[in-house]
Amino acid sequence: MNRLTLHRLLLWAVLLIFAAWFLTPLYVMVVTSLKDAEQLRVGHLLSLPTAPTLDAWSKAWSSACTGVQCEGLQPFFWNSVITVVPAVLVSTLLGALNGYVLSKWKFPGSETLFAFMLFGVFMPMQVVLLPMSQVLGWLGIASSVWGLVFVHVLAGIPSTTLFFRNYYVGLPDELIKAAMLDGASFWQIFCRIVLPLSTPILVVTLIWQFTNIWNDFLYGVVFSGADSKPITVGLNNLANTSSSVKEYHVDMAAALIAAMPTLIVYIVAGKFFVRGLTAGAVKG
Amino acid sequence: MSATTRSSGPWLPRLVVAPSFLLSLLFIYGLMAWNGYLSFSASRILPNYDFVGLAQYEALFDNERFRVAMGNLAIFGVLFIGGAMAVGVVLAILLDQKVRGEGLLRTIYLYPMAISFIVTGTAWKWMLNPGQGLEHLMHQWGFENFSFDWLINPEMAIYCVVIAGVWQSAGFVMALFLAALRGVDESIIKAAQVDGASLPRIYWSIILPSLRPVFFSTLLVVSHLAIKSFDLVMALTSGGPGFATDLPATFMYAHAFTRGQIGLGAASATVMLATVAAIVVPYLYSELRAKR
Numbered sequence: 001m002n003r004l005t006l007h008r009l010l011l012w013a014v015l016l017i018f019a020a021w022f023l024t025p026l027y028v029m030v031v032t033s034l035k036d037a038e039q040l041r042v043g044h045l046l047s048l049p050t051a052p053t054l055d056a057w058s059k060a061w062s063s064a065c066t067g068v069q070c071e072g073l074q075p076f077f078w079n080s081v082i083t084v085v086p087a088v089l090v091s092t093l094l095g096a097l098n099g100y101v102l103s104k105w106k107f108p109g110s111e112t113l114f115a116f117m118l119f120g121v122f123m124p125m126q127v128v129l130l131p132m133s134q135v136l137g138w139l140g141i142a143s144s145v146w147g148l149v150f151v152h153v154l155a156g157i158p159s160t161t162l163f164f165r166n167y168y169v170g171l172p173d174e175l176i177k178a179a180m181l182d183g184a185s186f187w188q189i190f191c192r193i194v195l196p197l198s199t200p201i202l203v204v205t206l207i208w209q210f211t212n213i214w215n216d217f218l219y220g221v222v223f224s225g226a227d228s229k230p231i232t233v234g235l236n237n238l239a240n241t242s243s244s245v246k247e248y249h250v251d252m253a254a255a256l257i258a259a260m261p262t263l264i265v266y267i268v269a270g271k272f273f274v275r276g277l278t279a280g281a282v283k284g
Numbered sequence: 285m286s287a288t289t290r291s292s293g294p295w296l297p298r299l300v301v302a303p304s305f306l307l308s309l310l311f312i313y314g315l316m317a318w319n320g321y322l323s324f325s326a327s328r329i330l331p332n333y334d335f336v337g338l339a340q341y342e343a344l345f346d347n348e349r350f351r352v353a354m355g356n357l358a359i360f361g362v363l364f365i366g367g368a369m370a371v372g373v374v375l376a377i378l379l380d381q382k383v384r385g386e387g388l389l390r391t392i393y394l395y396p397m398a399i400s401f402i403v404t405g406t407a408w409k410w411m412l413n414p415g416q417g418l419e420h421l422m423h424q425w426g427f428e429n430f431s432f433d434w435l436i437n438p439e440m441a442i443y444c445v446v447i448a449g450v451w452q453s454a455g456f457v458m459a460l461f462l463a464a465l466r467g468v469d470e471s472i473i474k475a476a477q478v479d480g481a482s483l484p485r486i487y488w489s490i491i492l493p494s495l496r497p498v499f500f501s502t503l504l505v506v507s508h509l510a511i512k513s514f515d516l517v518m519a520l521t522s523g524g525p526g527f528a529t530d531l532p533a534t535f536m537y538a539h540a541f542t543r544g545q546i547g548l549g550a551a552s553a554t555v556m557l558a559t560v561a562a563i564v565v566p567y568l569y570s571e572l573r574a575k576r
Binding site: 011012014015018019021022023024025026028029032040044045046094097098101102105107110113115116117118119120122123124125126127128129130131132134135154155157158161186211214215216217218221222232235236239240246248251252254255256258259262263265266267270273274277278 | 298300301304305307309312313315319322378383389392394397398399400401402407410416418420421424451456463508514515519532536537540556560564565572
């Protein structure tokens with residue numbers, strides 16, 4: 001029995017050490033963001049703020065410099081919001097339609113097309129950046145929010161299609177056949193039968209796409225213009241703006257602002273987030 | 285009504301998927317080919333289509349900065365993949381021991397996956413900075429001689445990227461393995477225990493080998509993450525000091541978009557593609573074959 005408790009103790013020790021390792025950066029970010037320059041100088045990484053203040057937060061939000069511009073993260077935050085909302089909705093809708101056809105309305109060659117599409121989940125996006133910036137120029141949406149939305153939708157279709165296809169394969173074919181015998185059309189079956197059964201995969205896909213697009217940096221830094229830079233680019237510019245004194249408390253507040261939306265989604269709907277991760281990884 | 289449904293059956297579904305299929309296949313393969321074409325051209329600041337054969341690739345492999353980037357990818361790849369897999373598998377096995385509060389611990393281990401690499405990089409840059417970060421903390425705790433300057437040391441900075449990368453991705457490996465461990469048949473473990481096998485031995489010689497498919501798919505995902513790593517380096521070190529922490533992705537970005545070397549950037553992107561394809565294509569092929 002003693003041996004058993006010893007094992008349990010050891011098990012807990014390891015688990016808690018790792019928990020501390022994972023939590024430390026978040027703790028450091030929070031305590032640092034609540035300090036001012038003086039407390040930052042006197043204290044150390046782990047010390048609690050002696051006089052907590054939200055000054056760093058308000059500076060990060062509205063007046064910190066991101067290069068030559070000194071308006072804080074606010075404009076970047078709203079750029080991200082107006083990019084993310086249409087990009088997530090459109091890519092999810094297209095994924096649902098594609099998944100529906102690929103599972104319930106297969107046609108010769110549909111599986112092969114899908115296999116070719118799957119490579120898009122893995123390919124390094126660097127390989128499309130240069131031609132894509134040319135295409136966006138031709139379409140007249142270079143350096144705009146719409147250009148970013150377009151790229152995010154295109155880049156998202158393979159994963160959203162995969163998610164819905166794998167989910168819809170599990171819906172019984174008899175359901176569709178019965179509806180067809182009753183004279184229901186392609187769209188009626190989709191809207192009245194398939195969509196109402198899709199809530200779990202819809203939530204998973206929406207969260208997955210939201211997290212990915214909100215956190216994207218590569219497309220943001222390559223394709224955005226002065227008025228469409230997303231929050232990740234704003235944060236990176238803010239943290240890398242060279243000034244005489246490094247204002248780490250402002251950097252940490254800015255990092256927390258950038259992380260807040262996806263962290264909230266994760267905490268509120270973590271179960272669906274994890275399902276998306278595992279669904280996205282165990283492909284095919 | 286039903287007659288029209290039947291006749292619309294064959295073409296309507298195709299029509300519905302046609303635009304997005306066409307666009308995404310063009311996006312993937314069309315642009316990929318175009319990029320390949322650029323890599324055989326003399327493009328510098330602007331694309332031009334003078335064919336120069338393999339000249340850009342020769343320049344690329346002669347380029348010291350690119351060699352550093354590939355060397356870093358090897359170091360980073362091995363340590364990041366190895367670290368994330370090891371930590372993730374250990375955590376999954378430990379969490380599988382019916383611990384109380386498993387849900388909370390899982391949430392803690394996995395939250396870094398929900399935040400951007402830019403946030404992770406910014407946070408670790410603060411913690412690892414020599415003046416006020418970890419070094420300062422140790423000094424205040426009484427370890428006066430403690431010195432930690434990896435972040436600004438060209439020899440060691442790449443290991444800072446590894447540390448932050450493992451921190452971010454280990455929980456992901458844990459989630460995948462935990463899901464797989466839950467699928468293992470309990471009766472096998474019971475039977476082995478009756479035969480007197482110890483728990484570590486059961487895991488090592490029975491359970492882990494049965495998780496081979498998960499092991500490979502996780503390895504695949506983590507290694508393509510490693511090859512595509514870009515944000516973390518940009519936020520943590522910007523590729524510096526100098527170009528000591530460059531990876532192929534940051535090399536490609538710098539040459540294609542800030543240094544006006546489009547042909548060279550395109551060639552480096554093709555090398556990245558080839559690296560990913562070498563890992564992914566055999567996997568996808570065997571997966572799809574197995575399905576049939």
